[in-house]
Every structure is written in structure tokens, then in C-alpha cells.
Amino acid sequence: MDQAGGDQEFVFVAKLDNVRNFSNILRAVHFKDQAAFCVTANGIKVTVEDSKCMQANAFIQAGIFHEYHVKADSVTFRINLTALLGCLTIFGSSSQSGTTAMKMCYRGDGHPLVALLEDGGVLTDCKIKTQEMEDALPFDFCHTDVVNKAIMKAEGLREAFGELDMSSDFLEIMMSPDKPFFRLSTFGSSGSVHCDYPKDSDMMELFSCAKVQSNRYRVNLLKPFTKALTLSCKVAIRTDSRGLLSLQFMIRTEDGQICFVEFYCCPDEE
Amino acid sequence: MLYPLNTDHQARKQHVPFRKSLAVLSVFHSLVGIERSVDRCKIQLDLPACRLVFQLHCRYGIIKTHNLTFQDCESLQAMYSKSQCPNVFRAQAKLLIDSVIHFQMNQEEVTLGVTQTKVFLRNYLDGEVDVGRATLTGICLSPQEFEHFTAGVDTEVTFCLKELRGVLTFAEASNLSVSINFESAGRPIIFSVEDSILEATFILATLADAIDSQPRTLPSEHNPHSANKRSRHLQEILDEEMVSLDTSGMTISAVEAQNELPTGSTIPAPAWVRQSSTDEVTEPNQESEGAPPQKKFRSLFFAAMSKPSGVLGETISGQSVLAEDSGGESD
Numbered sequence: 235m236d237q238a239g240g241d242q243e244f245v246f247v248a249k250l251d252n253v254r255n256f257s258n259i260l261r262a263v264h265f266k267d268q269a270a271f272c273v274t275a276n277g278i279k280v281t282v283e284d285s286k287c288m289q290a291n292a293f294i295q296a297g298i299f300h301e302y303h304v305k306a307d308s309v310t311f312r313i314n315l316t317a318l319l320g321c322l323t324i325f326g327s328s329s330q331s332g333t334t335a336m337k338m339c340y341r342g343d344g345h346p347l348v349a350l351l352e353d354g355g356v357l358t359d360c361k362i363k364t365q366e367m368e369d370a371l372p373f374d375f376c377h378t379d380v381v382n383k384a385i386m387k388a389e390g391l392r393e394a395f396g397e398l399d400m401s402s403d404f405l406e407i408m409m410s411p412d413k414p415f416f417r418l419s420t421f422g423s424s425g426s427v428h429c430d431y432p433k434d435s436d437m438m439e440l441f442s443c444a445k446v447q448s449n450r451y452r453v454n455l456l457k458p459f460t461k462a463l464t465l466s467c468k469v470a471i472r473t474d475s476r477g478l479l480s481l482q483f484m485i486r487t488e489d490g491q492i493c494f495v496e497f498y499c500c501p502d503e504e
Numbered sequence: 505m506l507y508p509l510n511t512d513h514q515a516r517k518q519h520v521p522f523r524k525s526l527a528v529l530s531v532f533h534s535l536v537g538i539e540r541s542v543d544r545c546k547i548q549l550d551l552p553a554c555r556l557v558f559q560l561h562c563r564y565g566i567i568k569t570h571n572l573t574f575q576d577c578e579s580l581q582a583m584y585s586k587s588q589c590p591n592v593f594r595a596q597a598k599l600l601i602d603s604v605i606h607f608q609m610n611q612e613e614v615t616l617g618v619t620q621t622k623v624f625l626r627n628y629l630d631g632e633v634d635v636g637r638a639t640l641t642g643i644c645l646s647p648q649e650f651e652h653f654t655a656g657v658d659t660e661v662t663f664c665l666k667e668l669r670g671v672l673t674f675a676e677a678s679n680l681s682v683s684i685n686f687e688s689a690g691r692p693i694i695f696s697v698e699d700s701i702l703e704a705t706f707i708l709a710t711l712a713d714a715i716d717s718q719p720r721t722l723p724s725e726h727n728p729h730s731a732n733k734r735s736r737h738l739q740e741i742l743d744e745e746m747v748s749l750d751t752s753g754m755t756i757s758a759v760e761a762q763n764e765l766p767t768g769s770t771i772p773a774p775a776w777v778r779q780s781s782t783d784e785v786t787e788p789n790q791e792s793e794g795a796p797p798q799k800k801f802r803s804l805f806f807a808a809m810s811k812p813s814g815v816l817g818e819t820i821s822g823q824s825v826l827a828e829d830s831g832g833e834s835d
Contacts, residue, residue, distance in 0.1 A: 390564060390566065393537070393541065393562070393566070394566075394568070396534060396537065397568050399530070414567075424530070424572055424573060425555060425570065425571045425572040425573045426569075426570075426571045427568070427569065427570050427571070428567075428568070428569040428571075429566065429567070429568050429569075430566065430567040430568075430569070431564075431565070431566055432565040432566075434565065435564040435565040435566060436564045436565075437564045437566065
């Protein structure tokens with residue numbers, strides 16, 4: 235791919251041979267148009283929020299890019315994620331359509347994000363307007379305050395989401411040191427559905443439960459998880475003393491690199 | 505797949521009619537998933553809590569529990585007797601599926617008829633449908649296609665196609681033969697499937713038609729009911745096709761007709777329907793002698809299509825009925 239102007243003008247430049255490694259992870263958090271990008275030397279953190287009750291963070295390590303330069307400690311901007319994904323998948327998003335190479339550049343505040351895409355000799359030059367960063371919701375999910383934690387294979391959880399009645403308003407997550415250990419429940423018009431996972435199940439890689447905790451979360455806020463869930467191979471489910479839910483999805487890219495997508499969701503106060 | 509049920513359960517002894525079909529279906533929504541992951545399924549009726557409980561014991565110790573609410577309902581007591589039905593056939597579900605597949609998906613009812621020499625199926629059009637615009641589809645099956653064929657009385661019955669499709673899909677999935685017992689219009693038609701572990705009987709009501717209720721073997725000349733005329737006409741076509749195509753067991757005849765009547769016409773029925781009663785009269789007048797009956801029918805159709813351009817085939821002008829409808833325009 236040709237250089238579009240001197241790279242020294244840009245505060246952030248990243249190159250990638252297969253744009254799907256990047257776009258798939260963005261898609262996992264694509265449930266709202268607006269996303270906040272925070273670029274540091276370690277990688278890119280993409281934050282998407284909904285209803286002041288839930289937040290998704292995608293962590294894209296610098297390692298998945300073939301070239302990655304950041305001139306400042308951190309570069310931040312807000313961008314329309316739908317537009318960005320539309321550009322990144324302009325040559326098609328399926329794995330059959332060959333690989334698209336990408337170069338992404340950003341000059342700094344007030345400048346658009348430039349994405350150059352190349353597929354089979356065809357070049358696309360996209361400029362997406364950016365906005366200044368706003369403060370993200372301070373969820374303050376503190377690792378020391380974690381009460382209950384489970385790490386599961388995503389496959390097991392995917393099956394549960396297929397079984398649960400997603401038309402119900404709430405999903406209840408219950409963790410207890412005794413049976414049923416880990417229970418997901420929905421309460422719909424036709425009755426209730428429970429999915430129980432014993433702690434010694436092969437699907438359960440880790441289960442540490444200090445005390446019985448049962449919280450309800452709005453299904454509408456949880457639905458975006460399912461995108462990440464389909465892409466992921468492992469899920470860590472944690473709750474703190476306030477019932478705040480943290481879900482961390484481990485996603486393996488086509489190159490075999492590991493990325494994380496994290497969701498926070500407030501419990502429903504009755 | 506099914507394990508012996510826990511027959512000690514007290515609730516089992518009670519007969520509880522209830523209605524919960526949709527939610528129950530949602531329990532078994534993914535048959536592939538169930539086959540892959542479910543080891544055991546426990547079904548329990550929790551009467552105090554008014555819940556029907558489905559517990560799926562899956563791989564990796566995962567237990568999925570569906571607590572379904574239900575509501576009492578009156579169950580219909582169908583009055584029927586399979587043994588008293590004079591018409592009894594049995595056929596592979598595949599044969600019948602291949603027959604009903606030709607009907608449009610929005611077709612509500614079909615008419616099943618039987619004579620000593622054949623079984624026919626055709627779509628039923630109720631009185632509100634403009635027969636000139638409707639598609640008519642008919643299928644004839646010869647008795648040799650059936651595993652069992654007893655036609656005690658020539659009759660035809662009309663019933664819902666959707667239910668029939670459901671029965672056939674179910675039977676085909678289990679690779680079963682479907683038995684069909686019926687008597688006459690207005691009396692129920694009974695579809696049944698049976699194998700070593702299951703027996704299912706589906707009783708469908710049939711349309712009670714004043715004219716169709718009497719078993720009949722020949723079309724009567726004077727019929728006030730236009731729908732019957734039409735159906736009879738189609739039947740005649742099918743009859744004739746059966747004769748000409750006796751080598752292939754199944755014949756299909758689908759006819760589409762545009763409404764060719766001028767708006768000011770005093771004759772409500774489309775020409776080709778009326779034409780049915782004057783079959784013998786019009787045939788000698790046709791240009792193409794010796795044309796098979798369905799061709800005559802088709803020529804009517806094409807004439808109807810070409811009519812707006814003012815070109816009326818001689819085939820048509822030779823037919824008394826059409827000439828009456830369109831005389832002003834063509835000549």
C-alpha cells in the first residue's frame with residue numbers, strides 16, 4: 235500500500251494485513267453508533283455505552299497490527315462506529331472474500347480518521363470525522379471487590395443463551411457456593427427458564443463463589459453480549475458487592491492473537 | 505431419545521387437558537442441539553404450582569429447566585369411527601407430500617375425492633374468490649400408488665390444507681405411512697400414523713356442502729352452484745388427463761386464468777366455467793380437431809390473455825359462450 239503523505243504528520247498510524255482481525259472485534263461492541271477510541275502504546279481501547287447502565291470495552295492489542303506507532307501517551311477521539319465498520323468492510327466482511335489490508339492514520343484533534351483499504355489492487359480512501367472525547371461512565375469495577383467469579387467456555391454459555399427466553403425483560407444471574415452453583419434464569423410470559431451449571435462441569439474452568447448472589451439485569455442491555463459471545467472462546471463472569479456485572483470475553487483473531495472485550499452492566503434495582 | 509417415564513408420579517394419573525403448545529415447542533426448538541447435547545429429558549406436571557416442567561439434562565452436567573405455565577381448556581371430543589369409513593387408503597407420506605407440494609402456500613382448503621379408479625386432490629376456492637383470477641391445481645393419483653386402497657363410495661371432502669401439511673411432515677419425519685379414512689362431506693376425515701412406539705390420529709372436520717354431501721358419481725347437468733360447476737369442470741379435465749396419461753401415476757394440472765369478463769357483463773361466472781356445461785357442444789367447433797382436452801382449456805386461457813389487443817382466436821369465437829361475452833368487442 236502506498237504511503238499517503240508523510241507519516242510524521244500523524245500522531246497515530248497502524249497497519250494491518252487482514253482487516254477482519256480488527257473489524258470483528260469492533261463488531262463485538264457495535265451496539266451503538268458512537269464509540270470512543272483511546273489509543274496508547276499498548277493498543278486501542280474502544281468504549282461503547284448504552285443508557286448510562288452498560289459499557290463495553292474492546293481491547294485491541296498493538297500486537298495484532300503489523301505496524302503501530304503512537305506519538306503521544308494517549309490519543310483519544312470519538313467516532314461513528316457504524317461508519318468506521320462500513321469502511322473497514324467495504325470489500326466484504328466474509329472470510330471468503332479474500333483479505334483486505336488496512337492502514338489507519340490520525341493527525342490529532344479536529345482531524346478525520348483516515349483509513350486506507352486495499353483489496354486485490356483496489357484502493358479505498360476513507361475519511362471519518364472525529365469528535366472530542368467525552369468522559370466515560372465511571373463504573374469503578376474494582377478487582378478487589380469481586381465477590382463471585384466464574385470462567386466458562388463460551389460454547390457452554392452460547393447454548394444457554396439459545397435456551398433462555400430472550401423476550402423476557404430480565405435475566406437473572408445467580409451464583410451460590412452450593413447447588414445450583416451458577417444459574418441463569420429468564421421469566422417470560424410462558425413461564426420461567428433456568429440453566430444450571432454445576433461447578434465441576436467441563437464447561438466451567440473456574441468457579442469461585444464467596445456468597446450467594448442473585449441479581450437481575452435488563453435483557454435489552456445484555457443482548458449486545460451475544461455478538462461478543464459468538465466470537466469468543468472463553469468468558470469470565472464477575473460480580474462485585476454492588477451486583478455490578480462484568481463479563482470478559484476472550485476472542486481469538488484469525489491470526490491466533492488474543493483480544494478481550496469487556497462489558498459492564500448495572501443490576502436492576504427493584 | 506425417550507427414556508421410560510417416572511410412572512410413580514401422582515400427577516400422572518390425572519387427566520389434565522391443557523394448552524401450551526407454543527411454549528412447549530420453544531423447549532424443543534433446536535432438534536439438532538437437543539440431539540447433540542441432551543442426555544435425558546424429564547417431564548413433570550407440578551399441579552400445585554400450575555407448572556409443566558421440562559428438565560433437560562445435558563452434557564457437562566448442565567441442567568436446563570423450563571417451567572411452563574398452562575391453562576385449562578376444554579378438549580373437543582371428536583365423534584368418529586375409523587372402521588365405519590367406506591373409503592380407506594394408506595400411502596407413504598412422501599407420496600402425499602409430493603402431491604400437496606403443488607398447492608400454493610396460502611391455499612386454505614383442499615378437496616380430496618375418490619372414485620373406484622382414482623384419487624384426486626384439488627384446491628378448494630370458496631365463494632368469495634374470483635375464480636377467473638384464481639389458480640386451480642389438481643392432482644390425480646392412481647390406486648396402484650397406494651399401499652392400501654378401498655373406495656367404498658365415490659365422494660369428495662374438503663378440509664384444511666395446513667393441518668394436512670403438518671400431519672404429512674410429521675409422518676414423513678418418522679418415515680411412516682399415512683392412513684386416510686373418510687366417509688362423505690361434512691363427516692370427519694381421519695389421518696392416522698402408527699408404528700411400534702407411537703400412534704397418532706388426526707381428525708379434521710370437512711366442509712359440509714349441501715350438494716357435495718351426497719355421494720355422486722356423475723356430474724349433474726343442472727347445477728346452480730358456480731363453484732361446483734367449476735370444480736366439476738376441473739374434475740372433467742383431470743379425468744380426461746388421467747385417461748391420456750395412464751402411464752404416469754400422477755398428473756398435475758395447474759391452470760391460471762385472468763378475469764376476462766367485460767365489466768358490464770351480466771354473466772357472473774367466467775367463460776371457461778360456464779363452458780364446462782357446454783363441453784360437447786363446443787368441441788366440434790374447434791379449429792384444432794383432436795386436440796387433447798387440456799389444450800382446449802389452454803386455448804381459452806390464451807384467448808383470454810390476447811383479448812385486450814382485439815385479436816380473438818377463431819378457436820374462441822367458435823365457442824358460443826365466449827362469443828356471447830365478447831361479441832361487441834371482437835366483431
